[in-house]
Structures are given as C-alpha cells and as structure tokens.
Amino acid sequence: MSDLVRIGIIGAGAVSDYHHVPGINLDPRAELVSICDPNSELLAQRQSDWGKTKVSTRFEDMAEDPDVDAVIIATPNFTHHEIALACIKGGKHVMCEKPLGLNYTESAEMYRAARDANLRHMTAFTYRFAPSMRYVKHLVESGALGVPRHFRSQRFLDWPESSWGWRQSKKLAGAGDLFDMTIHRIDFAQDLLGPIKSICGAVAQFVPRDKTAEGEPCEPSEVDDWSSLIGQFENGAVGVWEGSTLMKGYHNDGFGYEWAEVNGSEGSAAYQLTDPNNILIGKPGQTMEKLPVPDEYLVIDGSPREPHAGVPSTVFRYDLVYEFVSAIVEERDAIPGFDHGASAQLVADSVLESFDKRTWIDINCDL
Ligand SMILES: NC(=O)C1=CN([C@@H]2O[C@H](COP(=O)(O)OP(=O)(O)OC[C@H]3O[C@@H](n4cnc5c(N)ncnc54)[C@H](OP(=O)(O)O)[C@@H]3O)[C@@H](O)[C@H]2O)C=CC1
Ligand SMILES: O=C1CO[C@H](CO)[C@@H](O)[C@@H]1O
Structure with missing residues (x-):
C-alpha cells in the first residue's frame, strides 16, 4: 500500500x-x-x-x-x-x-x-457519528442514566409523494422506509443498549408514488412508507421505533424530525438530529433540559474536522471516512463493521416477517 x-x-x-x-x-x-x-x-x-x-x-x-x-x-x-x-x-x-x-x-x-x-x-x-449520539452512548455506558429500561426513536420527514426511483422497487431496494431509514435506528439502538432479542413489527404504504417529480407516470411503489417496531433487548430493556418520510410539517430544511432517547432508572437522555451538538438530559423529578455535548465528543478521536464549522446536522457525516481510514491505517476493525450491518438487517427482515405472520419474532444472529 x-x-x-x-x-x-x-x-x-x-x-x-x-x-x-x-x-x-x-x-x-x-x-x-x-x-x-x-x-x-x-x-x-x-x-x-x-x-x-x-x-x-x-x-x-x-x-x-x-x-x-x-x-x-x-x-x-x-x-x-x-x-x-x-x-x-x-x-x-x-x-x-x-x-x-x-x-x-x-x-x-x-x-x-x-x-x-x-x-x-x-x-x-x-447517525452513530452524531456528537449527541456519541455522548448519549457515553452516558449509558458510564451508568449515568442508571439501569437502561427503555429506548424510543422517531424519524419523521416531510418529503414529496412522487416516485422514489429505485428506492420504491422491492427488487432493487428490498423495502422502503424500513431499509432506507429505520434500519439506521435499529443499528444505533443496538449500539446503545446491546442486541435486540425479540421484535414485533408493522409497515404501511400511504401513497402509490406513480408519478415522477416532473409529473410523468411511472411504475407504482411496492414498498412501505411507514415502518415501526417494538422490541425487547437482551439486557431486559424495551424499545419502540417509528419512521416515515410522509409526515406533513416535519420538513426542517429536509432534515425532518429525529428524536431518540434512552430512559434509565436514574435519568433520561435524548438525541435530536436537528440539534446534534446538544442533548436533552432529565433527572428524577426534573424537566428535561438542554446540555451542550462536551468538546471531546464533537468529533471522533483524531478527526481533523473543525467541530464548529459547517451545518451541524451535516458535517458529522464526514467522520465516517475518518473511521474507515483509521481502521485501515491502524490495522483494526472499523466500527460499525459488516457484522453490525448484518445484525441490523436481521432485525429489519424480521419486521417484515413479523408483519406478514402477525406475530413476534425472536432474533437469532448466527454470525
Ligand atoms: N448512510 C446514509 O446516511 C445514506 C445512505 N444512502 C445509501 O447509499 C446508497 C446510494 O444512495 P444514493 O446516493 O442516494 O443513490 P443515487 O441513486 O443518488 O446514486 C447511486 C449511483 O450508483 C450508480 N450505480 C448503479 N448501479 C451501479 C453499479 N453497478 N456500479 C456503479 N455504480 C452504480 C447509479 O447510477 P444509475 O443512476 O445510472 O443507476 C447512481 O449514479 C443506497 O444504498 C442508500 O441506501 C443514501 C443516502 C444517505
Ligand atoms: O439516512 C438517510 C437519509 O436519507 C437517504 C435518502 O432517503 C437515506 O438513504 C439515508 O439512509
């Protein structure tokens, strides 16, 4: 090399x-x-x-x-x-x-x-690289929230109802919102709280998407516009996830509304994509309040990115390449690896299986 x-x-x-x-x-x-x-x-x-x-x-x-x-x-x-x-x-x-x-x-x-x-x-x-996500992970791991009991994630976007191109074909995309959006949230939930052991899921299609953005007729969508699941983690915590790109009024410059929180026996902490350099923190008997993410969580270790430059909801995404290159140079595993990709995929597949069979599915990842 x-x-x-x-x-x-x-x-x-x-x-x-x-x-x-x-x-x-x-x-x-x-x-x-x-x-x-x-x-x-x-x-x-x-x-x-x-x-x-x-x-x-x-x-x-x-x-x-x-x-x-x-x-x-x-x-x-x-x-x-x-x-x-x-x-x-x-x-x-x-x-x-x-x-x-x-x-x-x-x-x-x-x-x-x-x-x-x-x-x-x-x-x-x-989204694992968002400063607030990294800080929430630190709070969970350090025990600052006590015993984690509950996870919740919501991603709502207000995007057009026209065709999604290849994203709306089952053969080309696999699934809609579930594989495009919610799969990120399945991943960061497992990063925060460990493996999911059982889930119950549902999906829905809201619109046909049979016109292009230019108004030309096209093949209708075959995939979900809304995906959701409830689940149990191996550590005993429970979780609830929901996502859609067709929620009116949730535009926010295209970033939509994303919220993810961990509720533990001693406190709660929430990440928001639209404010990724702050978290919300709540202690017993108090109201959640804003807390700036400490400097050491604003970029990943060694990243040359200037932490306060650029649009906060965008720039943390540049750290992915830094992690990949660091893993190559340091001859260590990159995080998240393909094992994390596969494990989140198994949970996402199980959402579809659960909805088809109208039943809970146990997750048995055999990597
Ligand atoms: N991690 C994240 O936050 C994000 C992840 N994604 C993921 O990234 C992937 C790409 O998404 P996006 O960039 O939005 O898609 P685009 O459609 O904008 O870009 C994909 C490009 O790949 C090209 N392409 C298709 N087949 C091949 C091939 N065999 N070899 C080389 N190039 C090919 C396409 O060409 P052509 O159009 O001619 O087929 C197109 O130019 C998806 O898997 C998506 O889920 C996307 C956005 C954000
Ligand atoms: O997080 C994301 C932002 O939007 C993209 C376009 O739908 C997704 O593919 C991506 O995973």
Whole structure:
C-alpha cells in the first residue's frame, strides 16, 4: 500500500457527493483515486467537481485495480452484495452503504467474506457519528442514566409523494422506509443498549408514488412508507421505533424530525438530529433540559474536522471516512463493521416477517 490510502468510489450519486467525498477531502491520510458509475455524463461531472481521477463504468475494473486500496460502495441496495464480494476478492477494504444487502443472508455472507480475507469492513451507519449520539452512548455506558429500561426513536420527514426511483422497487431496494431509514435506528439502538432479542413489527404504504417529480407516470411503489417496531433487548430493556418520510410539517430544511432517547432508572437522555451538538438530559423529578455535548465528543478521536464549522446536522457525516481510514491505517476493525450491518438487517427482515405472520419474532444472529 502507498503512504496514502487510495480510495475508489463506486456509485457517484447523492450520498457520495454529500458525505463521502467531503470526508475523503478532509482526511490527509486518504486520496480519492478512482470513480465508478454506469453514467458517463455523471462521471464527467464528478471529475470536474471532485478532481481528476481514474473513471470506469464497470465495478469489476475497480475491484481488480492494484492502484486502489479501499472502496466505498454507494450504489442502489440490490448491487451491494455482488460489488462487495468482487472487491473483497480483489483484496480491497470496503465501506458499504446501508442496508448492507437485500436481506440477512446476503449481509452475513458479505461479513464472513471480509472477515475471512482479513480486510477492513464498515457499514455506513451515519447517525452513530452524531456528537449527541456519541455522548448519549457515553452516558449509558458510564451508568449515568442508571439501569437502561427503555429506548424510543422517531424519524419523521416531510418529503414529496412522487416516485422514489429505485428506492420504491422491492427488487432493487428490498423495502422502503424500513431499509432506507429505520434500519439506521435499529443499528444505533443496538449500539446503545446491546442486541435486540425479540421484535414485533408493522409497515404501511400511504401513497402509490406513480408519478415522477416532473409529473410523468411511472411504475407504482411496492414498498412501505411507514415502518415501526417494538422490541425487547437482551439486557431486559424495551424499545419502540417509528419512521416515515410522509409526515406533513416535519420538513426542517429536509432534515425532518429525529428524536431518540434512552430512559434509565436514574435519568433520561435524548438525541435530536436537528440539534446534534446538544442533548436533552432529565433527572428524577426534573424537566428535561438542554446540555451542550462536551468538546471531546464533537468529533471522533483524531478527526481533523473543525467541530464548529459547517451545518451541524451535516458535517458529522464526514467522520465516517475518518473511521474507515483509521481502521485501515491502524490495522483494526472499523466500527460499525459488516457484522453490525448484518445484525441490523436481521432485525429489519424480521419486521417484515413479523408483519406478514402477525406475530413476534425472536432474533437469532448466527454470525
Ligand atoms: N448512510 C446514509 O446516511 C445514506 C445512505 N444512502 C445509501 O447509499 C446508497 C446510494 O444512495 P444514493 O446516493 O442516494 O443513490 P443515487 O441513486 O443518488 O446514486 C447511486 C449511483 O450508483 C450508480 N450505480 C448503479 N448501479 C451501479 C453499479 N453497478 N456500479 C456503479 N455504480 C452504480 C447509479 O447510477 P444509475 O443512476 O445510472 O443507476 C447512481 O449514479 C443506497 O444504498 C442508500 O441506501 C443514501 C443516502 C444517505
Ligand atoms: O439516512 C438517510 C437519509 O436519507 C437517504 C435518502 O432517503 C437515506 O438513504 C439515508 O439512509
């Protein structure tokens, strides 16, 4: 490997532009060397926006390229499994977007392949990196909230009712809000409180989404607009999750409304995406109040990101690349790994199974 970690991006769409390229640009140990996307016009645009790199329309080229050390897979969900396995075969460290695969079987296979090849693997569970989320985790782990009893998460967005493109096809996306949004919340709940052991879930579709944003007719949506679950953690705590992108009045500059809280025997703490540098803290008999996140939780250890620069609800997302590169340089596991991606996927799959069968499902993760 050269002195710099040479990164290739597969899938030059929205999230690469919004999270990953700024993350690479901030990290002096990393360099963007190659971009892959089937759309040649987009490739040309990205070369002009992101800097002169190699380009290709076939991920196989990047998987075999000896000048690429690590890849970030940011393509539609149905492609993650095939691309990740090819890149692992080519000896690349891999960060892959969520949901890791279309189901637990795919995700577990991706985890085992990366683990067995002794390569670094990371699932892009963005919200774990929010300063307030990291501080709530510290409060839980330090015992400041007492015995954790309850978790609650709500993600409401007010987005258009028009087509979601590939996101509304079962074959291409797997599921709707559940795999797109709620899966992040399943992940951070397990990060805060440990494994979920049993769940009961429900989903619903509110609108057909049979028109594009331009008003042209298109194939109707096959996926959920609302997803929810209640669950029990192995540690005895209980949880409740709910998400939708069709909640009117929850726009907030596109960030929507996100709240997640842990309630323990000695106190409560809440994270909000719209105010990620503060938490809400509550002690017995008091009313929840705002508490600034201490400086050491504003960025991850070593990150060169200036903690107070930029839009707070956006900039913490750049730390994902820092964690991925740190794991490569330090030859340690990246967190969250593919194992976390697979474990959240199993819970999300179980939501669909639970709703189909109208029953509780026990979670048996066999990684
Ligand atoms: N962690 C987070 O917070 C976020 C995660 N995501 C996840 O990131 C992934 C991408 O989402 P997003 O950026 O919004 O999607 P986009 O549709 O904006 O971008 C995906 C890009 O990948 C391209 N692509 C499709 N197939 C391949 C392939 N085989 N090889 C290379 N490129 C390919 C697409 O080209 P074409 O359009 O021509 O098919 C498109 O340009 C999804 O899994 C999504 O769930 C997204 C947003 C935020
Ligand atoms: O968190 C997120 C923000 O929105 C994106 C677009 O729907 C999601 O894919 C993503 O996981």
